[in-house]
Amino acid sequence: MNDEIYIKxxxxxxxxxxxxxxxxxxxxxxxxPFRLICRALGAGLTVSEMIHVTALxxxxxxxxxxxxxGANERPYSIQLFGNNPQHFANSxxxxxxxxxxxxxDINMGCPAKQVVTSGSGSYLMKEPExxxxxIKACVDASAEFGEAALPVxxxxxxxxxxxxxxxxxxxxxxxxxxxxxxxxHARTYSMRxxxxxxxxxxxxxxxxxxxxxxxxxxxxxxxxxxKVIDICGADGVMIGRAAMGRIWIFNDILRQAAGKRMLDFSxxxxxxxxxxxxxxxAAFYCDINGVESFRKQLLWYTKGWYDSAKLRDRLKMVSSxxxxxxxxxxxxxxxxxxxxxxxxxxxxxERV
Numbered sequence: 001m002n003d004e005i006y007i008k009x010x011x012x013x014x015x016x017x018x019x020x021x022x023x024x025x026x027x028x029x030x031x032x033p034f035r036l037i038c039r040a041l042g043a044g045l046t047v048s049e050m051i052h053v054t055a056l057x058x059x060x061x062x063x064x065x066x067x068x069x070g071a072n073e074r075p076y077s078i079q080l081f082g083n084n085p086q087h088f089a090n091s092x093x094x095x096x097x098x099x100x101x102x103x104x105d106i107n108m109g110c111p112a113k114q115v116v117t118s119g120s121g122s123y124l125m126k127e128p129e130x131x132x133x134x135i136k137a138c139v140d141a142s143a144e145f146g147e148a149a150l151p152v153x154x155x156x157x158x159x160x161x162x163x164x165x166x167x168x169x170x171x172x173x174x175x176x177x178x179x180x181x182x183x184x185h186a187r188t189y190s191m192r193x194x195x196x197x198x199x200x201x202x203x204x205x206x207x208x209x210x211x212x213x214x215x216x217x218x219x220x221x222x223x224x225x226x227k228v229i230d231i232c233g234a235d236g237v238m239i240g241r242a243a244m245g246r247i248w249i250f251n252d253i254l255r256q257a258a259g260k261r262m263l264d265f266s267x268x269x270x271x272x273x274x275x276x277x278x279x280x281x282a283a284f285y286c287d288i289n290g291v292e293s294f295r296k297q298l299l300w301y302t303k304g305w306y307d308s309a310k311l312r313d314r315l316k317m318v319s320s321x322x323x324x325x326x327x328x329x330x331x332x333x334x335x336x337x338x339x340x341x342x343x344x345x346x347x348x349x350e351r352v
Contacts, residue, residue, distance in 0.1 A: 006226050007257040010044065010212060010236045013151025013180035015075050015102050019044035020236030021225075021250050022183075024216060025079040025105070025155075027112070028293065029244060033280035036070045037273070038243060042250035044236075045075055050107050052120075053082035056091040065285075067100055077103035077153065081110060083119040085133040089141035092152070096145050104150050106138060108170070109157045109185050111192050122189035125170070126160050132173050139178035151180035155216075155238075158201050161190040171205045171213060179211065183238050186217040193241070203232035214238050220249065222256035245300030247273070267305060268337040271328045274301050275321075282321040291319055298324065304341035307334075 010020040023030060023038045025047040030038075035046040051066050069076045078101040080091050092104055108131060110121030117123075124131045135154060142149040154174045159165040171182045184205050186197035197217035206213045212235035215228055220242035228237060243249050252262040263269075281294045298315040302308050311331045318324050 006222075006229055007254065012045075012075075012103060012153060012212060015151055017044040017075065017236075019254065020214070021045075021253060022214060022236060022238040023047060023243065023250070024238045024240030025050050025107070026240050026244075027110075029297070031281075031293075032065075032068050032070070032284050033277060034247065034297075035073060036280060037247050037277060038250060039070065039073050041248045042254045044250075045077060045103070046073055047077040047079050047105060048101075050079045050081045050110060050115075051091075053080050053084060053087040053091040056080070056094060057087045068284075069101070075102035077101055077105045079105040079107050079155070080138075081107035081115065081120045083124070083130065083134075085130075085137035088134050089137040092138050092141040092150075093144070096142065096148060096150055102150060103153060103180075104138060104142065105153045105155055105183075106134060106179075107155055109155045109183075111157070111189050116189070122157055122160070125157055125166065125189060126164075128166070128169065128173065131170065132177060135174055135177040135179055143178075152178070153181040153183065154179050155183040155185070157185045158188045158198060161188050164188075165201060167201055168204050168208045171209050171211075175209045175211050181212040181214060181235075182209070183214040183216055186215060186232075199228055199231040202234060206233045206235075212236065216240065218242075220246075221262075222253045225253060225257075244297070245303055247277070265340055266337050267335075267340060268332055270301060270340065271332055274298065274328060275325050278321040278324040291321065291324075294318075294324075306338050 007019055010017040021043055022045040023043045027049050030049055039046050049066055056063055067078060078095055080088060082088060095101055095104055107121055108124040115121035138152045142152055156167060156170050158167045167184055174182045184202045186199050186202050202215045214236040215232055215234035216238035219225060219228055219237045219239050225237050239249060248263055255262055278294060281290045284290060295316055295318060299312055302312055314327050
């Protein structure tokens with residue numbers, strides 16, 4: 001297959017993406033600073049952290065932080081979760097009235113315990129009638145705005161477990177209700193993030209509908225993009241955990257697709273990127289909480305670095321961007337510049 005077939009523009013309703021590489025929504029990860037960098041480095045679409053529809057309906061104080069986007073972060077999608085169709089509808093109206101995004105996504109795939117036990121996320125894969133009511137409520141609420149209506153998309157899993165795979169039924173349902181795209185994580189709820197993704201089920205989903213189907217699960221570099229699209233014929237790919245610690249992954253994939261070498265990053269290059277990321281976090285959150293939340297990303301960035309045990313112990317305790325800069329400067333002065341470890345690319349599901 002020609003490389004141009006793998007990486008291409010993608011139409012989601014009336015919205016056109018420059019490429020079909022989408023940053024997955026990851027709670028506690030894909031915040032404003034993270035998305036800014038991913039967008040600058042080639043992501044075709046960025047998606048907010050998931051936002052509870054009740055919180056949005058009642059205008060929680062955390063909503064501006066979760067929904068803020070950069071001036072160049074267009075198109076942009078806000079992902080909603082919950083289990084109340086009316087709250088979903090009200091959230092869609094709120095987003096459109098306030099011009100907060102170009103796309104609205106419904107989460108039916110999150111496997112986090114606190115989400116599922118609340119009857120949201122992946123739990124909806126067991127409740128097709130409720131799922132249908134939610135999708136229809138969102139599409140109908142958006143349609144109230146006429147020309148200003150936004151496309152509604154849905155993110156699902158293959159099903160609750162291997163004995164109840166129902167993704168094809170859900171993509172058909174989404175299309176019937178007026179959704180503009182469906183993203184399918186090629187695992188069931190019970191698989192969480194482990195086990196081999198079952199891409200052949202995504203192929204069945206793609207064959208069942210005319211709207212775009214995007215595939216998610218174990219996609220890291222360009223070879224995996226080609227492999228997955230060859231298997232399931234998806235219109236695009238969604239990348240999540242593989243961007244944790246390798247935030248430039250979108251640029252690497254685009255360069256490979258264009259027949260170029262990936263960015264030849266050394267540790268010194270990554271340190272410059274970490275410093276930028278740290279400054280964006282500190283400026284955005286304006287208090288220690290932002291830097292504290294960034295600590296886990298510092299560990300993802302530095303995983304496998306040469307002689308880094310002491311470095312990582314110190315990064316676990318940082319409380320300011322200045323402190324991050326100082327610690328990294330001391331490390332590079334002590335060790336010198338070296339190449340990135342290869343496993344930083346591939347073992348994307350290991351714990352740091």
